[in-house]
Amino acid sequence: GAVVSQHPSWVICKSGTSVKIECRSLDFQATTMFWYRQFPKQSLMLMATSNEGSKATYEQGVEKDKFLINHASLTLSTLTVTSAHPEDSSFYICSARRTGDFYNEQFFGPGTRLTVL
Amino acid sequence: GENVEQHPSTLSVQEGDSAVIKCTYSDSASNYFPWYKQELGKRPQLIIDIRSNVGEKKDQRIAVTLNKTAKHFSLHITETQPEDSAVYFCAATFNTDKLIFGTGTRLQVFP
Numbered sequence: 294g295a296v297v298s299q300h301p302s303w304v305i306c307k308s309g310t311s312v313k314i315e316c317r318s319l320d321f322q323a324t325t326m327f328w329y330r331q332f333p334k335q336s337l338m339l340m341a342t343s344n345e346g347s348k349a350t351y352e353q354g355v356e357k358d359k360f361l362i363n364h365a366s367l368t369l370s371t372l373t374v375t376s377a378h379p380e381d382s383s384f385y386i387c388s389a390r391r392t393g394d395f396y397n398e399q400f401f402g403p404g405t406r407l408t409v410l
Numbered sequence: 411g412e413n414v415e416q417h418p419s420t421l422s423v424q425e426g427d428s429a430v431i432k433c434t435y436s437d438s439a440s441n442y443f444p445w446y447k448q449e450l451g452k453r454p455q456l457i458i459d460i461r462s463n464v465g466e467k468k469d470q471r472i473a474v475t476l477n478k479t480a481k482h483f484s485l486h487i488t489e490t491q492p493e494d495s496a497v498y499f500c501a502a503t504f505n506t507d508k509l510i511f512g513t514g515t516r517l518q519v520f521p
Binding site: 325327335336337338339342397399401403404 | 441442444451452453454456459461499503507508509510511512513514
């Protein structure tokens with residue numbers, strides 16, 4: 294149990310276009326999901342916390358108008374990178390926290406590698 | 411601020427030796443401390459976690475210790491094997507609702 298999927302697993306796009314990444318909890322409900330970004334040889338950096346039915350909470354330095362997050366159901370959160378540029382190329386990983394869990398155990402998706410040309 | 415420090419950044423050991431990775435955190439209210447193993451291009455894989463109400467937890471060759479007073483926690487891997495080679499991340503909760511990750515430790519186990 295506690296499986297999280299992400300789609301697509303990789304994407305290549307042209308500079309200036311938008312890319313949408315989906316994160317799904319397959320066998321549990323997730324009121325809260327998280328989006329991370331990981332550059333090569335670096336740690337996971339939290340971008341935003343996504344809450345079902347409400348606005349996402351963005352970490353300092355993350356542009357909310359550039360990284361649009363929608364969490365419309367208890368099993369799906371989406372991250373849209375708008376007007377992507379080469380510096381947005383990175384490994385994007387989502388995670389989900391099971392609804393009702395007291396501790397913040399998170400279940401991670403397999404990640405999406407974004408390359409912006 | 412929200413900070414998790416992790417040391418060392420790289421660690422090389424001989425097969426069969428032990429490896430220890432240490433982390434410190436800044437939020438005294440943190441109550442959950444997971445450790446992840448990440449292989450290149452893959453998702454972080456939870457290998458062990460500890461909650462604030464215990465001081466030590468062990469699972470076969472892996473153990474974690476927590477010192478809440480000093481805000482330290484450590485990962486101990488005994489009898490290391492080449493397949494233990496990977497990047498390891500510690501993490502701690504902040505404001506009870508998000509995880510902040512350490513900077514990572516690249517562990518190499520030589521046969």
